[in-house]
Amino acid sequence: MTDSILAAKTFHWDMAHRLGDGYTSRCRHLHGHRYTAEVAIESDGLDSHGMVMDFGEIAAVCDGWIQANLDHATLVCERDQGLLDFLRTEENRHVVVGFNTTAECIVTWLANVLQDELDAHAHLAARSVRIVRIRLHETPRSYAEWRRT
Numbered sequence: 001m002t003d004s005i006l007a008a009k010t011f012h013w014d015m016a017h018r019l020g021d022g023y024t025s026r027c028r029h030l031h032g033h034r035y036t037a038e039v040a041i042e043s044d045g046l047d048s049h050g051m052v053m054d055f056g057e058i059a060a061v062c063d064g065w066i067q068a069n070l071d072h073a074t075l076v077c078e079r080d081q082g083l084l085d086f087l088r089t090e091e092n093r094h095v096v097v098g099f100n101t102t103a104e105c106i107v108t109w110l111a112n113v114l115q116d117e118l119d120a121h122a123h124l125a126a127r128s129v130r131i132v133r134i135r136l137h138e139t140p141r142s143y144a145e146w147r148r149t
């Protein structure tokens with residue numbers, strides 16, 4: 001039996017979105033959430049300090065990207081032309097994505113974006129530091145989870 005060790009850190013940010021693509025329930029109206037993401041990371045062996053990845057560095061890389069790009073932004077689907085027009089006209093902070101902004105789609109996208117951020121650091125890539133799970137809470141009682149398979 002081999003040990004499997006992961007390190008995880010939780011981040012919070014405020015972001016607006018609305019669901020489209022014909023969705024008819026309340027979430028079609030523009031609204032915001034205090035999103036919470038628990039990001040879990042593994043590596044091939046521990047570093048010289050006995051860590052998967054320093055918690056401070058996880059925050060610097062992952063939360064750094066989240067705060068720089070997503071906090072107080074609107075996540076908008078490229079197909080939502082009306083909202084896109086408004087955000088551009090008003091010069092409101094936004095990020096354009098190619099998917100309906102459900103928690104399931106956001107967490108899948110986030111896993112790829114944050115992995116790219118980790119991969120940009122050679123010393124992390126050298127130890128295959130990888131995100132293995134992200135649990136994204138849209139509300140305290142609702143979350144979607146992405147897992148590396």
Ligand SMILES: [Zn+2]
Pocket residue numbers: 017027031032033138
């Ligand atoms: Zn929502």
